[in-house]
Amino acid sequence: MLLEREKTIDNKIIDNIRSLSIDMITNAKSGHPGICLGAAPILYALYKDHINIDTNYPNYFNRDRFIMSAGHGSALLYSTLFFAGFPITLDDLKSFRQLDSITPGHPEYGKTPGVDMTTGPLGEGISTAVGIAMAERYLNAYFNDKKKDLINYYTYVLASDGDLMEGSSYEACTLAGNFNLNKLIVLYDMNGICLDGEVSKSTNENLTLRFSSINWNVITVENGDNYEEISKAIEEAKTETTKPTIIAIKTVIGKNSNKEGTSDVHGSPLTEEEVSELKEKLDIRDVPFTVFQNLLDEFRNKINERCFKLNDKFINSIESLDDEAREVLDYLMNEDKSIDLKNLAYQLPDKMEEKARVTSGKVLSSIVTKYPYVLGGSADLFKPTCTYVDGVGDFTKDNYTGKNIFYGVREHAMAAISNGLALCGIRPYAATFLAFSNFMLPSIRLACMMNLPITYIFTHDSISVGEDGPTHQPIEQISQLRDIPNLEVFRPADVNEIIGAYKEIYNKKENPSAILLSRNTLPILNCTKTNEVVKGGYIARDFQTDKKAILISSGEELSKCIDIATKLQSKGIGIRVVSVPNIDRFLSQDKEYIDEVLPVEIKKIVIEASNSKDWYKIIYNLNNVININDYGVSAPKEDVYKHFEFDIDSLQAKIEEIIK
Numbered sequence: 001m002l003l004e005r006e007k008t009i010d011n012k013i014i015d016n017i018r019s020l021s022i023d024m025i026t027n028a029k030s031g032h033p034g035i036c037l038g039a040a041p042i043l044y045a046l047y048k049d050h051i052n053i054d055t056n057y058p059n060y061f062n063r064d065r066f067i068m069s070a071g072h073g074s075a076l077l078y079s080t081l082f083f084a085g086f087p088i089t090l091d092d093l094k095s096f097r098q099l100d101s102i103t104p105g106h107p108e109y110g111k112t113p114g115v116d117m118t119t120g121p122l123g124e125g126i127s128t129a130v131g132i133a134m135a136e137r138y139l140n141a142y143f144n145d146k147k148k149d150l151i152n153y154y155t156y157v158l159a160s161d162g163d164l165m166e167g168s169s170y171e172a173c174t175l176a177g178n179f180n181l182n183k184l185i186v187l188y189d190m191n192g193i194c195l196d197g198e199v200s201k202s203t204n205e206n207l208t209l210r211f212s213s214i215n216w217n218v219i220t221v222e223n224g225d226n227y228e229e230i231s232k233a234i235e236e237a238k239t240e241t242t243k244p245t246i247i248a249i250k251t252v253i254g255k256n257s258n259k260e261g262t263s264d265v266h267g268s269p270l271t272e273e274e275v276s277e278l279k280e281k282l283d284i285r286d287v288p289f290t291v292f293q294n295l296l297d298e299f300r301n302k303i304n305e306r307c308f309k310l311n312d313k314f315i316n317s318i319e320s321l322d323d324e325a326r327e328v329l330d331y332l333m334n335e336d337k338s339i340d341l342k343n344l345a346y347q348l349p350d351k352m353e354e355k356a357r358v359t360s361g362k363v364l365s366s367i368v369t370k371y372p373y374v375l376g377g378s379a380d381l382f383k384p385t386c387t388y389v390d391g392v393g394d395f396t397k398d399n400y401t402g403k404n405i406f407y408g409v410r411e412h413a414m415a416a417i418s419n420g421l422a423l424c425g426i427r428p429y430a431a432t433f434l435a436f437s438n439f440m441l442p443s444i445r446l447a448c449m450m451n452l453p454i455t456y457i458f459t460h461d462s463i464s465v466g467e468d469g470p471t472h473q474p475i476e477q478i479s480q481l482r483d484i485p486n487l488e489v490f491r492p493a494d495v496n497e498i499i500g501a502y503k504e505i506y507n508k509k510e511n512p513s514a515i516l517l518s519r520n521t522l523p524i525l526n527c528t529k530t531n532e533v534v535k536g537g538y539i540a541r542d543f544q545t546d547k548k549a550i551l552i553s554s555g556e557e558l559s560k561c562i563d564i565a566t567k568l569q570s571k572g573i574g575i576r577v578v579s580v581p582n583i584d585r586f587l588s589q590d591k592e593y594i595d596e597v598l599p600v601e602i603k604k605i606v607i608e609a610s611n612s613k614d615w616y617k618i619i620y621n622l623n624n625v626i627n628i629n630d631y632g633v634s635a636p637k638e639d640v641y642k643h644f645e646f647d648i649d650s651l652q653a654k655i656e657e658i659i660k
């Protein structure tokens with residue numbers, strides 16, 4: 001087909017990226033052509049004119065971040081990154097969505113050079129990007145008196161209709177507006193179509209009003225096929241000094257294909273004929289994976305002009321840092337995120353008891369006060385979770401060095417933002433009640449996939465919450481968290497184990513952990529051991545001769561087991577008590593150790609105020625697990641315990657019955 005006028009070189013590159021994306025999808029027989037055809041000019045404008053990267057050093061620390069929040073546009077992302085000169089080959093593009101390729105179905109962090117985050121679940125990318133932009137502000141402020149603007153990257157996001165429909169994006173964007181994150185720029189692929197058809201079937205909001213009301217700068221691009229208009233809008237966004245910017249770019253899904261403008265082109269490959277037609281329209285040879293060298297050179301040269309040796313320049317610039325700043329930067333840039341807490345400052349209480357959450361708060365404070373790269377916050381539960389840290393300031397638009405992050409009642413955004421902070425080298429923590437951990441699960445799942453070293457602090461961890469009732473009494477949450485691969489769950493029993501759990505958590509080089517804590521005052525036991533937490537489980541109290549049973553427990557229930565064992569001993573019944581603050585750790589010990597702690601021949605009984613099924617990995621008799629399989633009840637804690645027969649007398653009676 002003859003074109004009416006000669007295409008610009010920019011449009012030629014954009015069309016080559018389009019055809020490459022389509023070839024990947026056709027070759028894989030799966031993928032999402034719609035966004036690739038519609039949003040190609042957006043990615044091109046960003047990479048050609050704006051984003052600061054070093055394709056030789058994809059992890060260059062001060063790089064501008066790009067989050068493909070609409071992860072289903074992975075083919076577009078990979079073909080753009082290939083075109084931009086990242087170490088991705090044409091063969092890599094040919095193995096799109098195949099086993100062991102570096103071009104998986106949706107972008108995966110750590111697999112593809114230039115991919116800054118795992119995306120796919122809509123809403124996660126844009127929410128996490130808020131955390132990445134917060135990390136920039138924090139690190140910029142932290143290093144500013146040592147070296148001005150050492151860290152000063154922009155965070156760019158490509159978000160689709162679905163991203164903005166997800167509630168978490170609203171939570172996170174509100175925080176971005178509140179924190180004046182002006183270096184966060186969202187490129188909104190506003191095609192008005194989602195998987196099931198027109199967006200208007202489910203949405204009639206006024207985007208400008210919505211984002212203006214949360215302190216965002218809103219720019220509209222009328223013709224999303226016009227690269228120059230998009231590039232100008234990004235330029236304008238970069239001049240904004242306080243507000244984050246969303247650029248609403250009116251695009252056409254599946255642009256240039258015979259299905260353009262319809263949801264049919266969202267997620268199924270084009271047919272062979274449709275591909276041929278498209279390529280004719282784009283004036284590209286109908287040979288799969290055609291790449292024009294002159295276009296490749298043109299694009300790469302443009303990027304090189306702007307980004308020449310950015311990593312080298314950055315490395316040179318950090319030579320002048322003093323030792324302290326250098327140490328912090330090294331930590332941020334290092335993959336090993338372990339922190340040795342051996343000199344932990346912890347003041348024992350006067351009495352031999354303490355609220356578990358108070359112990360946790362003391363330990364956390366000592367860590368946060370000491371290490372600049374540990375910060376975090378709570379979803380409006382600083383006080384009851386004891387996670388507010390005195391003396392380190394609050395993270396606000398006027399104080400980016402502050403370390404207490406006020407997330408408001410936004411658990412999902414808190415978890416996504418924690419991912420963003422961690423992606424920038426920080427070791428964040430996030431706190432709420434255990435019952436509300438559900439609100440965070442989508443982001444926790446991604447943290448686990450990305451091996452991010454986040455600490456989730458979940459207090460009020462059982463029916464012993466009492467009066468607040470079933471909505472606030474976690475039952476299944478312990479199980480849910482233990483079920484998540486790559487998440488370590490600690491449920492310590494007292495001061496000794498809480499300190500041990502924190503030591504283990506911070507000793508980890510990567511991967512998230514959750515620490516579950518009672519809201520209540522717990523006795524400091526003389527039989528629990530800080531140094532045994534490393535094994536996940538150990539003999540807390542033993543009885544040498546003629547053991548009748550072993551009680552296995554965790555958290556708040558452990559001290560009940562100790563009491564019961566003492567009572568039974570006075571009746572001549574010998575009982576061993578095993579504390580298991582971390583089931584998976586315990587199960588990963590060698591068989592000899594496990595058999596020594598839990599000899600096969602002795603009856604074992606588990607006591608835990610949850611419905612966790614994980615205990616069946618340790619004992620095989622369903623009748624010997626004393627747990628709770630119903631939601632809680634509202635009453636004073638002692639009455640709740642009695643209701644569920646979890647008070648000491650009832651538990652003792654049940655145990656004696658099992659032993660009999």
Ligand SMILES: Cc1ncc(C[n+]2csc(CCOP(=O)(O)OP(=O)(O)O)c2C)c(N)n1
Binds near residue numbers: 123160194
């Ligand atoms: C949390 C979540 N829910 C559902 C999906 C499945 N999904 C993938 S894309 C999509 C809709 C896409 O609409 P839009 O975001 O506008 O993308 P477009 O069709 O314009 O490319 C859906 C529902 C998903 N990826 N994530």
Ligand SMILES: [Mg+2]
Binds near residue numbers: 162189193
């Ligand atoms: Mg859409």
